[in-house]
Amino acid sequence: MTQTGQSKIVVKDLYKSFNGVNILNGINLEVKSGEILTLIGPSGAGKTLTLKCILGLVKPDSGSILLDGEEVTNLSSQERDEFFKKFGILFQRSGLFDGLPVWENIGFRLLQQSGAKRNEVKKLATKKLSAVGLSPDIADLYPAELSGGMQKRVGFARAIAGDPPILFLDEPTAGLDPIMSNVINDEIFNNVRELGSTVVAITSNLLTARIISDHIAMIHEGKVVWTGVVQEAASTDNPYVKQFWNKRKDGPIQMPVTTISA
Numbered sequence: 001m002t003q004t005g006q007s008k009i010v011v012k013d014l015y016k017s018f019n020g021v022n023i024l025n026g027i028n029l030e031v032k033s034g035e036i037l038t039l040i041g042p043s044g045a046g047k048t049l050t051l052k053c054i055l056g057l058v059k060p061d062s063g064s065i066l067l068d069g070e071e072v073t074n075l076s077s078q079e080r081d082e083f084f085k086k087f088g089i090l091f092q093r094s095g096l097f098d099g100l101p102v103w104e105n106i107g108f109r110l111l112q113q114s115g116a117k118r119n120e121v122k123k124l125a126t127k128k129l130s131a132v133g134l135s136p137d138i139a140d141l142y143p144a145e146l147s148g149g150m151q152k153r154v155g156f157a158r159a160i161a162g163d164p165p166i167l168f169l170d171e172p173t174a175g176l177d178p179i180m181s182n183v184i185n186d187e188i189f190n191n192v193r194e195l196g197s198t199v200v201a202i203t204s205n206l207l208t209a210r211i212i213s214d215h216i217a218m219i220h221e222g223k224v225v226w227t228g229v230v231q232e233a234a235s236t237d238n239p240y241v242k243q244f245w246n247k248r249k250d251g252p253i254q255m256p257v258t259t260i261s262a
């Protein structure tokens with residue numbers, strides 16, 4: 001179990017623009033060890049980009065990112081490889097490799113390690129399938145043979161395959177029916193608590209946010225406009241959170257609307 005309470009990830013004054021357009025406008029975030037922080041906010045607010053900056057997939061224009069107190073914005077490629085090993089990632093579209101059976105998808109990273117034994121990796125992959133409530137019988141199937149919900153669960157099994165200290169979950173329940181979403185919410189919550197991983201999740205599904213999160217950070221136009229414990233999100237007076245949480249059309253968040261003329 002990870003010790004909770006210490007800062008695991010600290011993001012300070014993160015800026016990023018593309019082609020002269022400011023996308024991240026001074027993001028500040030702190031994630032404590034063992035906690036689940038969920039980023040919410042309108043489409044295009046900069047949630048995924050923030051995670052990509054933390055991972056070093058996108059270089060920020062300025063700002064600082066500390067992992068366990070160490071600056072990680074300027075790692076060498078060798079240091080970056082080591083750094084990546086700390087993360088398990090569930091991508092928005094599951095990101096499974098079509099040409100590999102389920103178990104090889106789950107064990108993908110482990111199979112890359114020198115000396116990896118295929119039968120042992122398969123055993124571990126099967127164990128992770130059970131951890132996400134799937135039958136070992138699907139280990140030899142290919143992603144195309146699975147439903148969307150099963151693909152998400154396999155994607156999650158892959159993210160937790162190496163028992164990573166940090167998990168990034170980008171829209172873990174997007175596109176799933178409410179029942180399957182809830183199954184996955186529970187699986188995320190239970191597995192993460194058992195592993196003691198520190199989690200940053202992104203979701204537009206408020207039920208997912210309510211069930212899995214310890215803290216919520218609301219991002220709007222590249223800034224964190226509110227943070228708080230999940231129970232406060234429903235009752236805060238913050239106008240951004242109020243509008244988002246209550247799914248209101250009117251409020252400070254203006255969504256671009258395209259009208260089609262006849």
Ligand SMILES: Nc1ncnc2c1ncn2[C@@H]1O[C@H](COP(=O)(O)OP(=O)(O)OP(=O)(O)O)[C@@H](O)[C@H]1O
Pocket residue numbers: 018023041042043044045046047048049050
């Ligand atoms: N590599 C890039 N080049 C140019 N623009 C980018 C790049 N990456 C992200 N953006 C832009 O940054 C903005 C924020 O993107 P981001 O993916 O972080 O949004 P988001 O908050 O995760 O929204 P969504 O929920 O829709 O995924 C978008 O307008 C996107 O087009």
